[in-house]
Amino acid sequence: MNTIKQSVTIGVRGIRHLIHHPITMVFTLFNPLVWFFIYGQLSKDVAQIPGFPSDNYTLFVLPGVLGIAVLSVTLFNANNVVFDKWNGYFAKLLSFPISRISLAMGYSIDTMIQMLVILTLLFIIGLPFTGGLAAGWIGVILVYILSIMFGFSMTFLGLSMSLASSTAWEFFGMVNFIQLPMFFMSSALFPQDFMPKWLSVVAQFNPLSHYVNAVRSLYIDGLDWSVVGTAAGVLFLFNILLFLLVNSIYRKVVAV
Amino acid sequence: MEYVITTNKLSKTYAKAKKPAISNVNLSIEKGEIFGLLGPNGAGKSTLTLLLTTLTKPSSGDGLVGGHSIASAPNKVRSCLGYCPQKASLDEELTAWENMILYAQLAGLAGRKAKKCVEELLEEAGLTEKQHNLTKSYSGGMSRRLEVMGAMIGRPQVIFLDEPTIGLDPAFRRELWQQILKARENGSTIFLSTHYMEEADELCDRIAFIDAGEIKVVGKPNELKNALGEVVHLRIFSDTNAAAIAEKIKELDSGAKILNAPNELHIFTFRGEAMSSALIQTLKLENLPIKSISYSGATLDDVFLHYAGQRMFEETV
Numbered sequence: 001m002n003t004i005k006q007s008v009t010i011g012v013r014g015i016r017h018l019i020h021h022p023i024t025m026v027f028t029l030f031n032p033l034v035w036f037f038i039y040g041q042l043s044k045d046v047a048q049i050p051g052f053p054s055d056n057y058t059l060f061v062l063p064g065v066l067g068i069a070v071l072s073v074t075l076f077n078a079n080n081v082v083f084d085k086w087n088g089y090f091a092k093l094l095s096f097p098i099s100r101i102s103l104a105m106g107y108s109i110d111t112m113i114q115m116l117v118i119l120t121l122l123f124i125i126g127l128p129f130t131g132g133l134a135a136g137w138i139g140v141i142l143v144y145i146l147s148i149m150f151g152f153s154m155t156f157l158g159l160s161m162s163l164a165s166s167t168a169w170e171f172f173g174m175v176n177f178i179q180l181p182m183f184f185m186s187s188a189l190f191p192q193d194f195m196p197k198w199l200s201v202v203a204q205f206n207p208l209s210h211y212v213n214a215v216r217s218l219y220i221d222g223l224d225w226s227v228v229g230t231a232a233g234v235l236f237l238f239n240i241l242l243f244l245l246v247n248s249i250y251r252k253v254v255a256v
Numbered sequence: 257m258e259y260v261i262t263t264n265k266l267s268k269t270y271a272k273a274k275k276p277a278i279s280n281v282n283l284s285i286e287k288g289e290i291f292g293l294l295g296p297n298g299a300g301k302s303t304l305t306l307l308l309t310t311l312t313k314p315s316s317g318d319g320l321v322g323g324h325s326i327a328s329a330p331n332k333v334r335s336c337l338g339y340c341p342q343k344a345s346l347d348e349e350l351t352a353w354e355n356m357i358l359y360a361q362l363a364g365l366a367g368r369k370a371k372k373c374v375e376e377l378l379e380e381a382g383l384t385e386k387q388h389n390l391t392k393s394y395s396g397g398m399s400r401r402l403e404v405m406g407a408m409i410g411r412p413q414v415i416f417l418d419e420p421t422i423g424l425d426p427a428f429r430r431e432l433w434q435q436i437l438k439a440r441e442n443g444s445t446i447f448l449s450t451h452y453m454e455e456a457d458e459l460c461d462r463i464a465f466i467d468a469g470e471i472k473v474v475g476k477p478n479e480l481k482n483a484l485g486e487v488v489h490l491r492i493f494s495d496t497n498a499a500a501i502a503e504k505i506k507e508l509d510s511g512a513k514i515l516n517a518p519n520e521l522h523i524f525t526f527r528g529e530a531m532s533s534a535l536i537q538t539l540k541l542e543n544l545p546i547k548s549i550s551y552s553g554a555t556l557d558d559v560f561l562h563y564a565g566q567r568m569f570e571e572t573v
Contacts (some may be wrong), residue, residue: 009361020390088343095309096362097308097394185335 003105005011006098010106012130014080015113028118036062039189046190053191053221059130062122063215064188066143067208069118070151071182075175077111078158082171085162085253097253100254104246115151120142130219136249139218142228149235150211156242163249187212258497260414260445261285261308265317268303277303280317285462290436290446292460294453294560296568300469301449302342308447309339322413335364338407338444342418345403348392352383352402355391356409363410378404378535380435393423397428404432406441415439416447421455433459451568453556465560472563477556484554484562486528488535490521491547501546504538514566519547524554524562 018025042060054060066112084090093103123143133139157178165171186208187200194234203209214231218222263283269276278300285291295301306312308321310330319326323338346355358379360370378387381401400420407415413493417436421429429452436459440446450456456463457477464474473480492501498521502514505523512525525531528551540545560568 006362009358013347013350013354013358014497016354020349088341089347091306091311091341091343092339092345093362094311095334095337095341096359097331097364098362099331211313 003099006102007010007105007109008091009015010103011109011113011243012076013106014110018114018117025114025117025121028069028073028114029121032074032118032122033125034063035060035068040065043189050195051193052211053216056130059219060216061189062126062130063212063219064186065126066119066122066147066215067150067186067188067212068183069122069145070211071179071208073115073118074111074154075152075158075161075179077114078107078155078162079168079171080110080176081159081162082165082168086168093143094254103254104159104250107159108152111158112148112151113156115147116144119147133219134222135218138223142218142223143215146211146214146228146231146235149232150207152182152248153207153235153238153242156239156246160242160249161247163246163253182206182208186189187216207235207238257282258287259320259520260287260289261291261319261321261447263308263317263319266307266314266319267306267316268307268312276315276469278307278466281391281466281471283471283474285447286444287445288443289461290440290441290448290459292456292463293447293449293466294451294536294556294568295466296451296455299450299466301466302418302468303469305416305447305449308415309337310334311339318350336413336544338363338409338412338415340403340407340415340417340420342422342449344399345406346391346399351388351517352378352391353387355402356406359406359409363412365410373409378410380438381405386474391398397431398422398502400424400428400433401435404435405550408435408442408444411439411442412444414445414447416449417453418449420448421452429455434520453568457556463556465563467560467564467566473559480559481556483519484558485526486524486551487554487558487561488523488525488549488551489513490523490535490549492519492521493545493547494520497544500542501539501544504542504544505535508538513562515561517567521565522561524558 040061044057046052047055047060081090084093133143135142158175161174162171165174185202186206187203188208192203192209195203210231214228217227258360260428261283263281266281267276281304293301293304304310307314307326308319310326310333314327321333321405324332326333341451350358353374356374357370360374365373367425378384383402386394392400394402404417404420407417421432424432433455436446436448448460460477463480465472490501492498495518498516501521505512505514509525509527509531512523512531515522523531532549532551536549557568
């Protein structure tokens with residue numbers, strides 16, 4: 001059995017959880033939908049401010065909502081590792097003759113599938129309010145590619161935190177510590193030009209901003225390879241950095 | 257003699273720990289044996305099991321499982337073992353079937369072979385009817401039975417069971433014993449870590465006592481008990497008389513071994529009955545009062561007491 005098959009076998013476990021508990025998808029969707037519908041309505045007049053990139057705030061905020069969804073699904077799904085470590089299931093998996101990396105890949109596959117399901121649902125829900133993407137079908141494909149890139153980097157971050165945590169409380173504390181600042185210090189809700197200077201500089205180093213900016217440009221402006229290429233490059237870099245991080249922690253934790 | 261597990265000066269010291277969790281363990285376990293590892297909580301049973309199942313690395317020394325080194329060929333070791341951890345190892349959000357098929361696939365079985373193996377084990381565990389229920393709906397006994405069966409997937413060369421019957425009621429415990437015996441009949445060697453003396457006595461061909469990370473003694477349960485003969489347990493009112501009483505015991509049987517405990521003396525002797533009656537008379541004459549005296553053939557608990565110098569907490573089955 002090769003590493004890919006082993007990873008898929010472990011990843012399928014998460015899909016089975018979803019099949020047994022489909023309601024969890026509704027709960028996962030709820031948070032992004034609140035931002036989309038409630039916050040989108042509350043802030044709709046912001047789009048009337050001169051210089052705002054779109055006169056439709058709902059259209060403007062949807063890429064931010066997609067970013068929030070990718071961020072929260074990928075970070076929070078790593079709690080499976082915390083619970084598996086705590087209840088002994090992780091040790092049981094490690095006792096099988098499987099490649100050590102397949103375990104991390106299996107958790108990532110499970111997370112990415114959940115992320116793609118949520119992304120697709122939000123994408124469909126957003127269609128009547130946004131009228132689709134200015135970049136057309138190629139834009140849709142690029143949104144998925146960018147989401148997978150952003151999703152993998154955040155999965156690596158989530159796994160790093162879950163492997164480093166000794167308790168669930170520690171893990172959730174870390175996720176909150178990362179997630180909220182990352183969200184508010186990004187261009188998810190407002191354009192970077194509208195932010196205070198210092199915040200705009202911070203947002204520039206935030207992978208969520210690059211993801212949102214690229215997806216937003218595909219929704220509003222059409223296909224601009226320079227924006228998409230820059231985002232893809234930054235996300236690739238974050239993937240490398242966060243993979244190295246998770247790899248070093250994983251080696252210490254697994255260490256066998 | 258064919259050995260499936262051997263260890264050579266196997267030691268483990270955890271980071272930041274002052275003492276080694278296990279130290280210089282030398283064991284040889286024969287093919288087809290049910291080998292019991294007994295010791296109190298914190299004695300090093302789980303650490304030794306984790307080392308042999310390659311879930312932690314030795315600090316020094318090595319061990320061979322199925323002929324492969326735990327230090328240099330851990331994945332080869334994993335391919336010949338089944339493991340049931342002390343902690344719960346089922347995914348409670350999956351059904352019994354889903355749990356077992358996942359184990360089977362990770363153990364390297366595929367397609368029909370995996371399906372057939374899972375069907376057989378579920379039937380053996382009497383869980384066929386409930387195989388499609390989520391395991392969170394199972395009783396503690398049913399879950400543990402399934403976990404033990406999970407370690408038997410693919411009929412591995414060695415099955416490691418870490419406290420498999422802990423917390424189970426006597427009926428479920430005995431059912432599990434039958435499954436363990438059947439696994440041995442099917443050709444597996446069983447490494448059983450437990451702190452239940454009766455379990456070790458009934459199931460194990462040989463046992464090792466571990467205390468404070470060191471193996472104290474290894475042998476067949478009956479041989480270990482017979483080697484000690486009988487034990488006289490003497491309860492006294494005050495430890496101030498202990499030395500004087502010990503002196504009288506030595507006068508009666510110079511070969512007896514005496515172990516002191518608070519307000520208690522344990523005397524290992526081959527003349528239990530004669531020693532008891534003589535001791536009662538002598539102590540009465542010497543005006544050394546005692547609370548009670550009893551003697552019996554040595555139990556495994558006495559074996560532990562003899563080699564470790566203290567009692568191991570024993571629950572009755």
